[in-house]
Amino acid sequence: MTDLARLQFAVTGSLHFLFVVLTLGLAPLVAIMQTRHVISGKPVFARMTRFWGRIYLINYALGVLTGLVMEFQFGLSWSGLTHYAGDVFGAPLAIETLVAFFLESTFLGLWIFGWNRLPKGLHLACIWLVALTAYLSAFWIMVANSFLQHPVGVADRGDHLALTDFPALLSNSSLVMAFPHVIGAGLFAGSFLIIGASAYHLFRRTPEQEFFRRSLRTGVVWALVGTNIAVGFGYAQFGAIDGTQPGKFNGAVPGMALGNMILIGQLVHLIVLFLLLPLLFRDLLARARWLHPVLMIMTPLPFAAAILGWLAREVGRQPWLVYGKLTVADAMSPGLTEGMVLLSLIAFAGVLALLAVVDILLIARAVHQGPKVDDLGAPGPAEPSPAPVLAL
């Protein structure tokens, strides 16, 4: 039964991360595009904001849907965790939902539906606040996760852990290098989606050549930033892990995951640095049509790396839920039956996997259609007259 509950958490968690990593990458890039529009007034940046913003939003939907299940799952299947460590683990989760995600969702609604309604400057502020609060969310989730990897700032009181030193949670050696690593991974994923989609339109010689030439440039520049951060802060974690979780990557799964993630990160980093970046000179990359299929094929790589990294970090923690203190098996909610867990596994994994497939197809379709479809921020037809009385 523990295996079923673990499988449920692993499936929903992987799906969540797959979409969230793109959210983290695209939010600041869309904000930068909109900023360039507000400063320069050039229409191309407004179109870029709407097109990439639309893809960001289609992706965002699944991040939220999977995230809802993640939040409730702690209580559903793992009430032993909140019983034993809720005093410590609960605070960052509460701050994440109450402050960061609460504001992110509110500002995102204002951004989506405030187009052509809010003043330009305030509308721009909304997307920057969305990006900022998304990073804040990631930070507090990583604070909670790092506590599970390396429980600091607590005193063992037998049947539970008591919080003694909150600042220690924020300077946790499992957090300080891993958080920027995740931010880098987000930019890596966001920029490679932009690169792959741009390559698709350039290769097919669609009418939007200028639009995607610019997008490709943006993508490559941020791919360099993202891979640099991800690779740099990736290696920087080894020192701390050797001290806190020795032998973490010795198992078959974490070892395989870590090796392949490093392979992808290293390889793509070199390609970006020594091939894609130099080819930005005189837009050589945009004109090198033979290279475009290669760029398209590379699009899934950062997502694969993100899942592998997550597997290495989390499977490498087993059998512990709170490292060295509480095992996964001991954290299961009491009174659960095999049937209940199986039912919820099928319900969550089935529904979310189906929606994830639909979402990925919708993203692919949005990329294929290009910027001509703009249901995001479209000026819209003039409204006839206010609706008359609603007779009921």
Add this chain to the structure above:
Amino acid sequence: MEIIWLAVLAALLIGYFALEGFDIGVGMLLPVLSRARERAGEPGPPQRHRDRLVAAMAPFVLANEIWLVAAVGTLIGAFPSLEGEVISGLYSVVVALLVSWILRDAALWFRRRMDGAAWRAFWDAVLCAASWGLALSWGVALAALVRGLPGTAFDAAGLLGGAVVAAVFAFHGRAFVAWRLAGAGETRPAARRLWLSAVVAALPVAVPLVAMAPALLDHAASPAALGVLNLIVLPVTPILVGAQVWVWRTFGPSRSAGAAAVPSFF
């Protein structure tokens, strides 16, 4: 200090029912309200009426549903040992509630992402069914909480709870649509009715909150943990409130003639 966090939890849950209640209500009544608009002589096919109804609530959904995410976060942070007990004690109800919530949101995000009547009609049907699922699971959950988590939540009392919550959400949803799509000159009485229906929608959650208050206070996190929450969350409360007020100031009916202009992103 526990009293502060009990008040925060109560405010978030009551806020969720008073705000998200009308989104759920509009979803439940989508076919009914769209037919009512048709009978009232509004031009356009049924799909156009449904689009307008969804556009009416669209700018509020993200700002409303987040109150529940925050409430559960508060439960985890401020009342950790009770959180697992309550949520795992309501296991199958919570699963039903979450699946309904996921499908309702998916319907909103997806319904306009493809052209074609069948695609949108399909997601509108999902939106309606999932909104019913949400209201009914909430009713079952509240009835179970009042009775102290009985063995089976899906019994007569649970169904009665479901019926009550479904009724108040539908009432609230109808009042919201009347306010958001009100003509010039009718917004004031419509706003008064919306306030009234918000109070009615919040009543069902107030009852179990009162019933559970002693247990909640007994299971509060340690003073050290609550102190951290006080330090970080309370100072930003004005920003949280300000952001919500901004939503209502931006998307009120009086702001522009095309309050719920179609096409909207949802």
